[in-house]
Amino acid sequence: MKSFDLLTLANRNLWRRKGRTFLTVLGVIIGTTAIVVMLSLGIGLVESQKKQMEQWGSLNMIRVQQSYSFPGEPSDNPQRLLNDEAIEEIRAIEGVLALSPAYEVGGEAKLGRKMGYFSLIGIDPAMMDLLEFEVSHGRLLTGDDKFNVVAGSWVINNFMDPKEQPGRWDEPPPQGDPLELLNKRVSLTLMNQRQQKRVYSLNVVGILSDTSMEHAHSVFGPLPEIKKMRDFIQQGMQNDPMIPPGKAMEMSGSTADRVVEVPTQPGRSSGREKDQYSFALVRTEDVAFTRAISTDLRERGFNAYSMADNLAGIENAARQMQAVLGGIGAITLLVAAIGITNTMVMSIYERTREIAIMKVVGASFGDIRTLFLAESSLIGLMGGSIGIGLSYLLSYILNKYLGAAMAPGMGQDGVALQISMIPAWLVLFAVAFSIGIGLISGIYPANRAIKLDPITAMRNG
Amino acid sequence: MVFNEVMSLPILELRHVVKKYRVGKEVVTALDDVDLSVQAGEFVAILGTSGSGKTTLLNVAAGLEKPTRGDVIFRGTVLNKLKERQKVVFRRKQMGFIFQSYNLLPTMTAQENVALPLIFDGVPVRERLKRAVAVLTIMGLKERRMHKPMEMSGGQQQRVSIARALVHNPRIIFADELTGNLDSHTTNDIMRNLKETICGQGQTLIMVTHDHDVAKFADRIIFMVDGKIVSEERGGHKNE
Numbered sequence: 244m245k246s247f248d249l250l251t252l253a254n255r256n257l258w259r260r261k262g263r264t265f266l267t268v269l270g271v272i273i274g275t276t277a278i279v280v281m282l283s284l285g286i287g288l289v290e291s292q293k294k295q296m297e298q299w300g301s302l303n304m305i306r307v308q309q310s311y312s313f314p315g316e317p318s319d320n321p322q323r324l325l326n327d328e329a330i331e332e333i334r335a336i337e338g339v340l341a342l343s344p345a346y347e348v349g350g351e352a353k354l355g356r357k358m359g360y361f362s363l364i365g366i367d368p369a370m371m372d373l374l375e376f377e378v379s380h381g382r383l384l385t386g387d388d389k390f391n392v393v394a395g396s397w398v399i400n401n402f403m404d405p406k407e408q409p410g411r412w413d414e415p416p417p418q419g420d421p422l423e424l425l426n427k428r429v430s431l432t433l434m435n436q437r438q439q440k441r442v443y444s445l446n447v448v449g450i451l452s453d454t455s456m457e458h459a460h461s462v463f464g465p466l467p468e469i470k471k472m473r474d475f476i477q478q479g480m481q482n483d484p485m486i487p488p489g490k491a492m493e494m495s496g497s498t499a500d501r502v503v504e505v506p507t508q509p510g511r512s513s514g515r516e517k518d519q520y521s522f523a524l525v526r527t528e529d530v531a532f533t534r535a536i537s538t539d540l541r542e543r544g545f546n547a548y549s550m551a552d553n554l555a556g557i558e559n560a561a562r563q564m565q566a567v568l569g570g571i572g573a574i575t576l577l578v579a580a581i582g583i584t585n586t587m588v589m590s591i592y593e594r595t596r597e598i599a600i601m602k603v604v605g606a607s608f609g610d611i612r613t614l615f616l617a618e619s620s621l622i623g624l625m626g627g628s629i630g631i632g633l634s635y636l637l638s639y640i641l642n643k644y645l646g647a648a649m650a651p652g653m654g655q656d657g658v659a660l661q662i663s664m665i666p667a668w669l670v671l672f673a674v675a676f677s678i679g680i681g682l683i684s685g686i687y688p689a690n691r692a693i694k695l696d697p698i699t700a701m702r703n704g
Numbered sequence: 705m706v707f708n709e710v711m712s713l714p715i716l717e718l719r720h721v722v723k724k725y726r727v728g729k730e731v732v733t734a735l736d737d738v739d740l741s742v743q744a745g746e747f748v749a750i751l752g753t754s755g756s757g758k759t760t761l762l763n764v765a766a767g768l769e770k771p772t773r774g775d776v777i778f779r780g781t782v783l784n785k786l787k788e789r790q791k792v793v794f795r796r797k798q799m800g801f802i803f804q805s806y807n808l809l810p811t812m813t814a815q816e817n818v819a820l821p822l823i824f825d826g827v828p829v830r831e832r833l834k835r836a837v838a839v840l841t842i843m844g845l846k847e848r849r850m851h852k853p854m855e856m857s858g859g860q861q862q863r864v865s866i867a868r869a870l871v872h873n874p875r876i877i878f879a880d881e882l883t884g885n886l887d888s889h890t891t892n893d894i895m896r897n898l899k900e901t902i903c904g905q906g907q908t909l910i911m912v913t914h915d916h917d918v919a920k921f922a923d924r925i926i927f928m929v930d931g932k933i934v935s936e937e938r939g940g941h942k943n944e
């Protein structure tokens with residue numbers, strides 16, 4: 244029997260009992276829709292959480308912080324120093340796409356008449372692009388830059404005109420325009436342990452876009468220059484050699500009116516500290532790597548943090564929710580499967596005579612079996628396809644009304660929060676699954692049809 | 705084709721065939737040591753009262769039922785030793801069936817019903833319909849080929865059923881009370897039509913009936929009583 248004839252025959256048989264076939268298909272539609280919509284909610288949950296987290300920091304980034312061990316304080320983990328050796332070790336880990344060590348210094352800064360605090364981070368200019376730095380205005384750093392810097396979008400809010408009346412306490416401070424910094428000179432005053440001061444004149448060549456909040460409060464400069472600044476700050480610490488004065492950039496003799504805090508300093512101990520970076524930024528190939536690598540780094544004794552670390556918890560919760568929702572859907576589909584079996588068995592009773600005739604005129608067991616399986620699979624296919632259409636509709640409605648209602652502020656750039664997402668794999672899975680359900684539901688009826696004895700059937704006819 | 709068949713060699717042979725049915729605790733002997741030999745191209749009528757075992761004989765002879773004892777040999781093959789899978793091939797290629805109650809599929813048109821056996825033989829749809837229409841034309845139903853069984857008289861339905869039995873050009877046709885539901889006028893028409901067609905093709909026909917007049921169309925009449933063949937009569941021709 245040719246497969247086309249088979250399908251035609253199966254299709255015709257189905258539509259002989261339109262009402263009953265429709266109800267059976269309806270069962271599959273409901274089952275498929277239930278599963279797809281339920282799973283889409285779980286997927287939507289994870290995805291929207293991911294998006295939300297990505298606003299605070301990329302899921303492909305790991306920050307490795309220099310850990311501080313204080314003398315006398317027992318620590319379980321061997322603390323690793325974040326030095327060049329460590330950087331090379333991290334760079335060699337599989338899945339690490341880019342890496343830059345960083346020095347961090349801080350000091351008093353002046354922008355025209357405004358005063359403020361500057362957290363200046365030195366990183367490798369060549370790595371900025373890969374480390375997901377992005378400018379909204381101006382440009383990123385290049386290898387030629389020395390005293391050029393790029394500033395985060397929030398840095399401007401650190402500056403205040405001391406002569407201006409401060410706003411009322413219950414009013415939020417006015418939001419500064421980041422462009423106020425662009426192409427401006429900022430003078431940064433650093434002070435070391437010996438109360439010596441040094442003033443640097445920095446030029447802001449770029450403003451970082453605010454897609455990622457993690458860099459918003461810092462200013463970034465080229466690593467070699469920032470290292471020199473840090474070396475200056477460390478002068479006067481125990482075991483620190485003096486840096487020859489001739490190398491100093493610009494000296495200010497004025498009296499120290501404020502003590503600049505140096506955040507990079509653990510404050511104590513060995514001379515090895517001067518080889519240590521403040522932290523390192525690691526860019527991984529994808530989220531999966533991020534999690535593995537950040538766990539790996541912690542095991543190696545580094546302090547590693549990543550947004551992706553939080554993802555595991557969210558995903559676990561989502562998976563549990565998906566299991567419950569999917570379970571409900573699965574039960575619905577199981578009921579639909581029983582419906583298909585029931586319909587097919589009924590149809591055997593109705594078609595006893597017909598099956599008998601087919602057998603007598605030459606239908607083999609295989610023909611009868613495939614005919615019945617084709618009919619039940621068709622029910623599955625129809626139910627599955629319509630179910631997916633319905634799922635898309637429901638998903639659209641859920642996103643449009645419920646999604647908007649649940650998180651009115653969440654919709655960024657006019658895009659409403661997606662609480663339900665139907666990826667392509669889910670569509671394929673649902674169609675395959677419903678056909679499979681149809682096929683399995685047809686096995687028992689098909690075997691009954693095969694066993695049917697044509698002679699008995701026709702004698703009774 | 706069939707003309708080349710050596711006439712002395714039987715196309716179908718029943719040897720000491722016994723068929724018993726168990727009904728509750730009782731055993732009914734439907735066929736009691738039946739011997740029968742049918743030549744190729746022969747038209748044999750099996751005549752007997754209701755319950756004499758005619759239908760059982762036909763079903764066993766066609767391989768639709770297994771004999772309790774004895775053998776059924778169709779063109780040298782012992783049918784009752786074959787698996788269902790193998791028997792179905794014989795039915796599909798070489799046997800045709802006509803029943804008292806027509807047994808047409810109610811959802812299909814006349815031509816679709818006639819073409820049905822060809823579906824299972826994998827014949828393409830155009831070829832199927834062409835052959836179906838050809839046989840329907842012979843049976844005088846060309847105009848009715850698009851009608852469903854419900855829209856036709858009993859005689860017309862039986863003609864469709866005959867066309868279905870002939871469409872794949874079988875060597876042997878089994879007919880069970882094919883005129884049982886028809887009036888005598890229609891019966892005569894159909895019997896003449898059927899016999900003509902079959903003779904023209906050299907096909908073999910085994911026909912079960914309880915009607916003496918119908919049996920007279922056959923080359924040979926076999927009389928059955930209580931599952932036994934009691935006598936036979938040759939050449940009681942009623943057809944001229």
Ligand SMILES: Nc1ncnc2c1ncn2[C@@H]1O[C@H](COP(=O)(O)OP(=O)(O)O)[C@@H](O)[C@H]1O
Nearest residue numbers: 725727732734753754755756757758759760761
């Ligand atoms: N499937 C069956 N089960 C039990 N008894 C049967 C069955 N088929 C036929 N019989 C019995 O066998 C005998 C012959 O029946 P059948 O061949 O139908 O006779 P006929 O066709 O000549 O009327 C009857 O007594 C009938 O009751």
Ligand SMILES: [Mg+2]
Nearest residue numbers: 758759760881
């Ligand atoms: Mg009978």
